[in-house]
Amino acid sequence: MARPSPLATPADENIRHNDPDIFTVKGLIMSKISPLDYRSQKPVWCAGCGDFNVLSCLYQALSRLEIPPHRLVVVSGIGCSSRLPYFLKSYGFHSVHGRALPIAQGVKAANPDLTVLVVGGDGDGLGIGSGHLVNAARRNPDLTYLMLDNNLYGQTKGQASPTTARETRTATTPFGGLEEPLDPVLLAQAAGACFVGRGLAAPAGAEMLIDLMVQAIAHRGFSLVHVLSPCPTFGSRDIYKATVSRAVPIPADHSPEDRRKAMNLALPAEKLYLGLFYRVRRPTLEETLATQREASLKKSDGHG
Amino acid sequence: MREKALTVRFCGTAGDGIVAAGEILARTAARYGLHALTFESYGAEVRGDQPSLCQVRIGESPVLFPGEEADVLVAFSPESWTANRSALKPKGLLLGDLQGDRGLIKRDDQLFWEVPMATLAYKGTIRPETKNSLVLGALAQALSLPLRFLEEAITERFSQKGERIVESNRASLRLGYEIGEAEKSKSAFSSSLDWTPVLDEERMILTGNDAVARGAIAAGCNFFAGYPITPATEILEMMARHLPELGGTVLQSEDEMAALGMALGASFAGAKVMTATSGPGLSLMSELIDLASMAEVPVVIVDVQRGGPSTGLPTKPEQGDLNLAVYGGHGEAPRVVLAPTSVGGCFQEIGRAFDLAEELQLPVLVLTDQFLGRQWTTVARSVLSEDLRKERLRPTLQELEAYQRYRLTASGVSPVSRPGQEGGTYVATGLEHTEGGAPSYDPQVHRQMTAKRFRKVELLKREKGWVRQFDNGLPAEIGLLGWGSTEGAAREAARQAFARGLGVSILYPVLLYPLPEEEMKEFLRPLKQVIVLESNYTGQLARLLRAELGLVSIGLSIPEARPIAPSEILRAIEELADGPAG
Numbered sequence: 001m002a003r004p005s006p007l008a009t010p011a012d013e014n015i016r017h018n019d020p021d022i023f024t025v026k027g028l029i030m031s032k033i034s035p036l037d038y039r040s041q042k043p044v045w046c047a048g049c050g051d052f053n054v055l056s057c058l059y060q061a062l063s064r065l066e067i068p069p070h071r072l073v074v075v076s077g078i079g080c081s082s083r084l085p086y087f088l089k090s091y092g093f094h095s096v097h098g099r100a101l102p103i104a105q106g107v108k109a110a111n112p113d114l115t116v117l118v119v120g121g122d123g124d125g126l127g128i129g130s131g132h133l134v135n136a137a138r139r140n141p142d143l144t145y146l147m148l149d150n151n152l153y154g155q156t157k158g159q160a161s162p163t164t165a166r167e168t169r170t171a172t173t174p175f176g177g178l179e180e181p182l183d184p185v186l187l188a189q190a191a192g193a194c195f196v197g198r199g200l201a202a203p204a205g206a207e208m209l210i211d212l213m214v215q216a217i218a219h220r221g222f223s224l225v226h227v228l229s230p231c232p233t234f235g236s237r238d239i240y241k242a243t244v245s246r247a248v249p250i251p252a253d254h255s256p257e258d259r260r261k262a263m264n265l266a267l268p269a270e271k272l273y274l275g276l277f278y279r280v281r282r283p284t285l286e287e288t289l290a291t292q293r294e295a296s297l298k299k300s301d302g303h304g
Numbered sequence: 305m306r307e308k309a310l311t312v313r314f315c316g317t318a319g320d321g322i323v324a325a326g327e328i329l330a331r332t333a334a335r336y337g338l339h340a341l342t343f344e345s346y347g348a349e350v351r352g353d354q355p356s357l358c359q360v361r362i363g364e365s366p367v368l369f370p371g372e373e374a375d376v377l378v379a380f381s382p383e384s385w386t387a388n389r390s391a392l393k394p395k396g397l398l399l400g401d402l403q404g405d406r407g408l409i410k411r412d413d414q415l416f417w418e419v420p421m422a423t424l425a426y427k428g429t430i431r432p433e434t435k436n437s438l439v440l441g442a443l444a445q446a447l448s449l450p451l452r453f454l455e456e457a458i459t460e461r462f463s464q465k466g467e468r469i470v471e472s473n474r475a476s477l478r479l480g481y482e483i484g485e486a487e488k489s490k491s492a493f494s495s496s497l498d499w500t501p502v503l504d505e506e507r508m509i510l511t512g513n514d515a516v517a518r519g520a521i522a523a524g525c526n527f528f529a530g531y532p533i534t535p536a537t538e539i540l541e542m543m544a545r546h547l548p549e550l551g552g553t554v555l556q557s558e559d560e561m562a563a564l565g566m567a568l569g570a571s572f573a574g575a576k577v578m579t580a581t582s583g584p585g586l587s588l589m590s591e592l593i594d595l596a597s598m599a600e601v602p603v604v605i606v607d608v609q610r611g612g613p614s615t616g617l618p619t620k621p622e623q624g625d626l627n628l629a630v631y632g633g634h635g636e637a638p639r640v641v642l643a644p645t646s647v648g649g650c651f652q653e654i655g656r657a658f659d660l661a662e663e664l665q666l667p668v669l670v671l672t673d674q675f676l677g678r679q680w681t682t683v684a685r686s687v688l689s690e691d692l693r694k695e696r697l698r699p700t701l702q703e704l705e706a707y708q709r710y711r712l713t714a715s716g717v718s719p720v721s722r723p724g725q726e727g728g729t730y731v732a733t734g735l736e737h738t739e740g741g742a743p744s745y746d747p748q749v750h751r752q753m754t755a756k757r758f759r760k761v762e763l764l765k766r767e768k769g770w771v772r773q774f775d776n777g778l779p780a781e782i783g784l785l786g787w788g789s790t791e792g793a794a795r796e797a798a799r800q801a802f803a804r805g806l807g808v809s810i811l812y813p814v815l816l817y818p819l820p821e822e823e824m825k826e827f828l829r830p831l832k833q834v835i836v837l838e839s840n841y842t843g844q845l846a847r848l849l850r851a852e853l854g855l856v857s858i859g860l861s862i863p864e865a866r867p868i869a870p871s872e873i874l875r876a877i878e879e880l881a882d883g884p885a886g
Contacts, residue, residue: 041742070726075569085731086742091723092731093572094743095565096595102562106569106577107723109553110527114573114723132565135558289553296549 031066035059038069040089050201050229051081051148057199057206058088058146061213067115074117075104077124079155081148081229084119098128105141105285112286115217116143123153126162126182133184136222137191141285144216144223147184148201150231151239158234168239186266188224189259189278195223196262196277200247201230205274208249212276221284243272250275308499309363310447311371314436315388316380318346318354321436324461325378326358328440330509330680331457332449333362337501340509341792342680343370343867346619355387360680362447364500368792370679372869376446376493378439380421382408397493399442417442417487419480433469434476441480445488448497451481506685512650512676515683516606517542519654520578522690525604526552527575529566531559531585534618535674536608539580560585564592564605571601572732574722576658580606583625584615586669590633593667597637597757599732600710600718602661602668602696604654609673609788611865620865621675623788626844629669630817636754638761640664641817643671645772645791647679648687653814659694664717664760671816673839675867676789696720704728708739712752716759761818770815771823774798778807782880783828785811785857786837787845790868794837797873804874806881816845819852828855835860835876839868 038059045051062072072090076082078097085092091114095103100118108116125133125147136145152170153159159172163184166177188196195216199209209227216223228247230240250265250273262278283291312329314322326342333340340362347354361371377392379385379400385408392398394411401421402408409416419442425432437458444454455474462470510518517539520528528547530540544554553570557563560581567577581589586607596603611617612624629641640660644653650672661668699707699719704727711718718739721728735743736750744750764770772791776798784794791812798808811827813820828834834857836846841863849855860876862868 068726070729071724073573073723089729091729092733093569093599094731094733094735095568095599096591096734099561099565099592102557102565103569103572105555106527106529106566106571106575107573108569109555109566110570110573110575111724131558132562135562289548293548293551299549 031063033063033066033068035063038062038089039087041086043087044083045080046231046233048232049080050150050227050231051084053201053203053206054081054146054148054209054227054229055084055087057201057209057213060210061217064210064214065217067217071113072115072117073104073107074119075100075107076118077120077129079121079124079153080150080231081119081121082124098124098132100124101129101132101136101145104143105136105139108141108143109286109289112142116141117217118143118145120145120147121154121161122147122149122151122163122184123161126184126187130162130182130187133188134191137188137193137224139285140192140194140222140282142220142222144213144219144225146213146225146227148227148229149184150229150235152231152234154231154234158231165239168236183266183268184224184226185277186263189263189266193224194221194278194280194282195219196226196266196279197224198226198228198274198277200228200244200274202244208275215276215279219279221282246270246272247274248272250277256280307364308497309361309365309367309371310375310497311359311361311373312376312378312443312447313371313374313388313391314358314360314378314380314439315384316356317384318356320356320380321433322346322356322358322380325436325440326360327509327680328436328454328457328461329360329362329443330682331460332453334507334509334682335453335456336449336499337503337507338362338364338499339366339507339682340680341367341370341682343675344678345866355384357388364502367681369796369870370867372871376443378443380435380439397446399446400439415491415493417446417484417491417493419483419487424479430476430479431472434473437473437476438480438483441477441482442484442487444481445484446493448499451477507682508685509680510647510651510683511538511678511680512644512647512672513538513608513678514542515647515650515688516580516654516670516672516677517546518688519651520604520658521546521550522651522688523576523655523658523693525576525578525658526550527554527567527570527577528552528579529555529557529563529570529577530579531557531563531581533560533582533585535610535677536580536582536585536606538677539606539608560588561592564589564596564603567603568592568596568599568601571603572599572723576662577602578604578606578658580608582608582610582618583612583628586625586628586632590628593639593669594633594635594637595734596667597633597639598734598736600665600720600757601732602665604657604661604668604670606654606670606672608677609671617865619674621673621789621839621867622863622865623671623673623790623839623844625671626787626816626840626848629671630848636758638758639666639817640668640761640764640815641671642668642814643788643816644676644814645788645812647676647681648683649814650676651683651688655691655693660764662696663694665696665720666757666760671788673789698722699728709741710737710753710756711739712756715763716756764815765818765821767815767820768823770813770820771827772812772814773827774810776802776808776810778802778805780807780809781830781832782807782877783809783811783831783834784837784873784877785813785834785845785849787812787816790837790839793868793870794873796870797877800870800874801877804878806877808877816848819848821853824853828853833858833880835873835880837868837873839863839865
């Protein structure tokens with residue numbers, strides 16, 4: 001059954017376009033900015049890395065939204081996926097481990113006209129960065145967080161990460177894991193994130209991922225897109241295949257405003273759901289700041 | 305020079321309103337045309353049986369130190385009298401509530417005005433929370449301060465609590481004034497106190513923390529992120545109240561790393577940013593300070609120092625973070641460190657801190673401490689001026705055609721674009737990078753880029769206007785060198801040294817890293833010996849001076865987490881002057 005294109009819902013005020021002159025032709029988007037216009041340095045990732053797919057999907061998504069490169073800021077932490085800003089022709093901030101979210105919030109608060117993306121891995125975002133994820137979800141800044149999950153710390157050569165399954169053996173867990181793995185889709189929802197989705201960094205999942213990215217970036221508010229992006233060098237092919245075999249799209253009858261159902265879909269289960277879990281509109285951080293500024297002006301009545 | 309000055313010490317328990325009493329007295333002095341300086345001492349707990357103390361010195365000239373011995377001791381309870389008895393001068397006045405136990409007064413000639421706060425509160429004659437206003441009324445008689453200025457000060461202080469509270473405080477004030485009048489007629493206390501107030505300028509009272517916040521706003525700060533921490537929290541709260549109506553943004557973050565992270569993001573996007581914390585927070589910020597230095601992102605970071613290490617003594621002052629400010633962070637990450645020496649200085653140096661941060665594109669750390677941060681002092685409004693400030697170097701249109709964010713230049717400063725600007729895209733990064741900003745492991749690139757970042761601060765070594773110098777009117781071979789909040793005590797000690805015929809030359813560098821070498825060498829040249837004064841154990845400034853200038857000094861390091869007194873400094877000067885080497 002064909003899923004409706006996210007762009008074909010004009011009544012949805014959550015969707016924001018930079019230029020109303022976009023039209024679709026059988027899934028092909030005609031845009032003033034080509035995906036190739038976003039290309040920058042050649043990525044340094046290993047051949048077969050899932051992040052290549054993420055990058056090309058991102059080029060497509062940005063192109064569809066017609067976001068001018070100079071109005072885009074990509075903030076990252078530390079890790080293989082955090083190298084992504086260099087591979088995009090835009091402003092970027094390759095910062096320190098786990099701190100991309102606060103930095104990105106500062107960028108957006110200082111200039112809400114910019115499109116702000118955060119890119120990082122599972123270790124960066126759920127280990128050292130978990131506190132910032134929870135608080136960003138609460139704060140609801142209008143930015144999009146792409147968490148590229150390979151179930152390990154790739155840059156440092158394959159240690160267990162917060163999403164590694166307990167049974168998996170790694171260099172630091174030679175006898176198995178000591179903790180339950182964390183699910184960012186569940187965690188973000190519990191923290192109050194108003195847009196949560198999950199995609200797959202593989203050719204088969206490209207269209208869904210592009211779709212999710214477009215919606216996430218267009219969504220006014222904090223949007224998390226969790227991407228399963230395998231590591232060909234340190235990850236196990238078998239574990240990846242097993243994960244993919246459990247992956248199914250969220251049923252078409254799921255209502256993204258249904259928070260209870262959305263959280264249920266994220267609970268650990270045999271099926272690993274892909275797609276849009278949850279989407280609602282809440283006042284963003286920037287909107288609230290603007291409202292408060294106006295209110296304080298009225299209150300001060302001209303006095304210093 | 306007008307010399308008349310008096311020290312009043314209020315002492316009681318947390319919850320007595322001691323600190324408010326001191327603040328109100330300082331406000332009164334400002335309105336009347338006098339000067340004042342306060343010192344507060346209390347524990348970290350909000351209530352409980354913790355002793356609370358506030359000392360105020362008021363005078364006809366700007367007050368440098370809140371006094372050592374008190375001329376008047378205002379005791380809210382017998383216990384606080386017993387605990388603070390030794391701080392009262394022999395001919396001083398005890399004013400307060402001994403709850404009938406006159407046996408606590410050991411001297412026959414002790415002047416005592418009884419103000420029965422506990423009884424009056426118990427009987428319902430006054431509201432218990434207004435004890436401090438009651439006692440201020442009596443104090444007005446003792447200090448010959450016109451009542452109306454106290455009334456105005458009380459109204460100003462309590463106005464947010466509503467008219468009812470203001471009125472009950474004013475009622476207690478008037479009652480206290482009557483009680484004081486009765487006591488005065490029984491025992492005269494130095495009633496030859498004819499002040500010669502001078503109201504030649506509009507004066508306000510400010511704490512160091514107030515001055516920091518105002519200074520930032522005056523300098524054009526439009527983004528502040530912070531995390532609550534004693535004793536810097538007031539800065540965050542002031543910015544939260546005032547920045548939004550000026551179009552700025554204030555965020556309370558989830559921790560100190562997020563606070564500095566948000567500031568750096570906003571600065572990267574073009575905002576003028578600041579954060580404020582204390583020692584433990586600065587430790588947490590180390591990694592991001594490194595990032596700011598490496599990625600060349602302007603930011604002002606205020607550290608209101610407190611007793612350390614670790615949780616330490618949160619409500620006590622200490623000068624323990626110099627090492628952290630100068631060297632903190634792994635690797636070699638150049639930054640600028642400033643240390644204002646007074647409340648007025650807090651305002652001015654924040655402005656200069658923003659100038660340096662924007663101009664040099666790096667983190668500027670401003671060190672104050674709990675003593676400076678929480679002391680109320682009278683400041684002329686004219687000191688709080690808004691000057692034109694420096695802006696970041698921007699790329700020309702030609703430069704944007706082939707923009708290189710980290711281009712090597714003679715000064716080390718590269719023109720910086722702003723997100724949203726066409727042609728100016730780059731990735732700010734914590735990795736070592738080429739001129740274009742691409743990550744690089746090349747040895748020559750690392751050497752050149754490190755030199756570039758350090759070059760930016762090198763120029764400051766030769767700049768003028770970063771030291772404060774005072775001589776005491778006599779030719780001096782002894783020098784007194786210090787930093788931050790000890791300046792007032794040092795100057796006071798130098799005045800007393802003058803009375804003893806001892807010449808002392810004082811130097812307080814406001815710029816601590818890099819040291820303003822040229823100006824300091826000029827100061828040091830004629831001196832035979834230099835005392836380096838600081839409130840810490842290891843003599844951090846003394847070591848820095850030794851390392852950077854080769855200066856061998858006599859260390860006066862007092863590690864007691866309290867303000868250093870002029871008498872301690874004077875003793876050291878005298879010992880040096882009298883000693884075998886002197």
